[in-house]
Amino acid sequence: MSEKMDRRQARTKQLLNKALMELIEEKGTDGVTVTDIATRADINRGTFYLHYRDVPDMLEQIKEEVFVNIEKCILQLDINEVIKNANTGKPYPISVMIFEEIARHADFLKVMFGPKGDLSYAIRFRNFMATHIFNKLSYLQPAEDNFLIPRDYLIAYMSSANFGMLMHWLESGMKQTPYQMGLIMTQIALHGPIASAGLKSN
Amino acid sequence: MSEKMDRRQARTKQLLNKALMELIEEKGTDGVTVTDIATRADINRGTFYLHYRDVPDMLEQIKEEVFVNIEKCILQLDINEVIKNANTGKPYPISVMIFEEIARHADFLKVMFGPKGDLSYAIRFRNFMATHIFNKLSYLQPAEDNFLIPRDYLIAYMSSANFGMLMHWLESGMKQTPYQMGLIMTQIALHGPIASAGLKSN
DNA sequence: TTTATTAATGAACATCATGTTGATTAGCGA
DNA sequence: TCGCTAATCAACATGATGTTCATTAATAAA
Numbered sequence: 427m428s429e430k431m432d433r434r435q436a437r438t439k440q441l442l443n444k445a446l447m448e449l450i451e452e453k454g455t456d457g458v459t460v461t462d463i464a465t466r467a468d469i470n471r472g473t474f475y476l477h478y479r480d481v482p483d484m485l486e487q488i489k490e491e492v493f494v495n496i497e498k499c500i501l502q503l504d505i506n507e508v509i510k511n512a513n514t515g516k517p518y519p520i521s522v523m524i525f526e527e528i529a530r531h532a533d534f535l536k537v538m539f540g541p542k543g544d545l546s547y548a549i550r551f552r553n554f555m556a557t558h559i560f561n562k563l564s565y566l567q568p569a570e571d572n573f574l575i576p577r578d579y580l581i582a583y584m585s586s587a588n589f590g591m592l593m594h595w596l597e598s599g600m601k602q603t604p605y606q607m608g609l610i611m612t613q614i615a616l617h618g619p620i621a622s623a624g625l626k627s628n
Numbered sequence: 629m630s631e632k633m634d635r636r637q638a639r640t641k642q643l644l645n646k647a648l649m650e651l652i653e654e655k656g657t658d659g660v661t662v663t664d665i666a667t668r669a670d671i672n673r674g675t676f677y678l679h680y681r682d683v684p685d686m687l688e689q690i691k692e693e694v695f696v697n698i699e700k701c702i703l704q705l706d707i708n709e710v711i712k713n714a715n716t717g718k719p720y721p722i723s724v725m726i727f728e729e730i731a732r733h734a735d736f737l738k739v740m741f742g743p744k745g746d747l748s749y750a751i752r753f754r755n756f757m758a759t760h761i762f763n764k765l766s767y768l769q770p771a772e773d774n775f776l777i778p779r780d781y782l783i784a785y786m787s788s789a790n791f792g793m794l795m796h797w798l799e800s801g802m803k804q805t806p807y808q809m810g811l812i813m814t815q816i817a818l819h820g821p822i823a824s825a826g827l828k829s830n
Numbered sequence: 831t832t833t834a835t836t837a838a839t840g841a842a843c844a845t846c847a848t849g850t851t852g853a854t855t856a857g858c859g860a
Numbered sequence: 861t862c863g864c865t866a867a868t869c870a871a872c873a874t875g876a877t878g879t880t881c882a883t884t885a886a887t888a889a890a
Contacts, residue, residue, distance in 0.1 A: 434837050434886060456658040461876060470839050475878070541748035549743055552792070565825055574824045575812045578800065579793050583821050586792020587785045590754070594784035602778075610777045618820035619785050622776045623767050636857065636866050663847060672868050677849070 439477060441467040446484060447533060454542030455485065489538070489547055492531045497554065499524045505615065506564045512616045517608030525604030528592065536596045548589070556585035587619075641679060643669040648686060649735060656744030657687065691740070691749055694733045699756065701726045707817065708766050714818045719810030727806030730794065738798045750791070758787035789821075 431439075445467035449458045458481055464471040478484040499520070508518040528535060538547050560581045588611060595607055602610070614622050633641075647669035651660045660683055666673040680686040701722070710720040730737060740749050762783050790813060797809060804812070816824050 432837065432887065438838075459876060460878085471877095472840080472879085473838055476837075480878085539747070541751055543747045545741070545745045545747040545750060546743035548747060565822070574815055574819070576804075577825075579796060579812055579816075580821055580825055582792050582796035583789045583816060586795070587789035587821075590784050590788020590792070591781050593788070594781060598780065610781055613776055614782075614785060617776070618822045619782055619789075620767070620820045623779075623782055634858065634866065640867075661847060662849085673848095674850085674869080675867055678866070682849085 435477075438467070438469055438473060441469055442474065442477065442484070443488070445469075446481075446488075447537070450485075450537050450542065451533075455538075455544050485544075488534065489544070492534055493547075493550065495531070496524070496527050496551075499527045500554065500558055503559060505559050505562055508612055509616055512612050515609075517605060517612045519608075521611055522604050522608035525595075525607045528596075529600065529604055532596060532600060539593050539596055548593075552585050552589045555589060556581050559588075560584045587614075637679075640669075640671055640675060643671055644676065644679065644686070645690070647671075648683075648690075649739070652687075652739050652744065657740075657746050687746075690736065691746070694736055695749075695752065697733070698726070698729050698753075701729045702756065702760055705761060707761050707764055710814055711818055714814050717811075719807060719814045721810075723813055724806050724810035727797075727809045730798075731802065731806055734798060734802060741795050741798055750795075754787050754791045757791060758783050761790075762786045789816075 442463055445463045446458065449462050449466060453462075460474050460481060461471060463469075463481070463484075464474050478487070503518070503520045503524065508521060511518055538544050563584075591607075591610065591614075595602060644665055647665045648660065651664055651668060655664075662676050662683060663673060665671075665683070665686075666676050680689070705720070705722045705726065710723060713720055740746050765786075793809075793812065793816075797804060
């Protein structure tokens, strides 16, 4: 990743990357051809193959890089700490950090989680959130069998809900700051959706 | 749709349909070629073009047909009625009916909402649920400005959450009956996710 | 600055799926 | 039975693919 690279390689990689971004924004994940990318980047088509095997391979590498960055942030978050510290009107700092990292890759994620996006990528994020955030909720820990509804459905519910808000943030133009998004998530994790409506803490 | 069709047309359409289903299950929404479908269906490739313009066109027609069927069911549901009648231990009948309709198209939807699926289709369903179910929740109606968190995020939360449970149902092998799924949805709509954990109404 | 290295170019090529056409065969409905 | 039309088959031009090789140009290191 960070190994020193020949300037020429770095340059073409960057041009190819930029071209791909523009094209999937226009035509969606599929339907983008090597010829498209090379033409747009003003790079010889053959040069593409010196860097990537084909278009899916290129996309896969970018997806991986973005995922790893966000993964690092999410792994630092402990949902039970979020709830404990939520009495203050402030969001848990790490949740803000997560939204900042997402904002950093907003252009890419907006496409990947939009209508022309990649469902496998969305599911990967959702499942990661399910495993590393909501699976650890303390009030889901004890009596596995005593739930009103099955535990896995509760986790599917909460991870999908939060991922859905993330999607909504991206697709509605990111009008909230990462700080505000952290606050929203904290509130709804604390009170649930019902109590979070109509009750203004002033 | 139901106009009487030449037996030959009906036969080929059915064979093409079956072949497409098998192929997107194997290779995903994209990557399926006309040649693939024709070969699998044991139909002349040229014949495909007598029925559909190309593969995306064929997929679009199937998507539309399935969506319309489920749409009809969802439009009959009034979320506020669901909550009113939820004191009984029974699910609201129409919500059961919706899951029955989904089960009827399970093979198709399992693929479309799975990792190789179609994000635009998933978003279409989610948005439809947002508009025609959760947008009508009575406790979201009155004071637009007095919410702890923005109204559109609440709706994104709830529609995504419920759609996520639907996805989970499909991908985990539909171990629950439509009746049980109706019950789960009703409970969680009533109490929210937090209260739905650990509290068994016995 | 010079030099060896290597990235990028440009052209050519075989391959494969596409979408279309026209002639022919086979099946259907009346 | 007969007219209609769906399905077949073969052929074709087109365009993207992935690969190769000789050539040019940029780079890093001496």
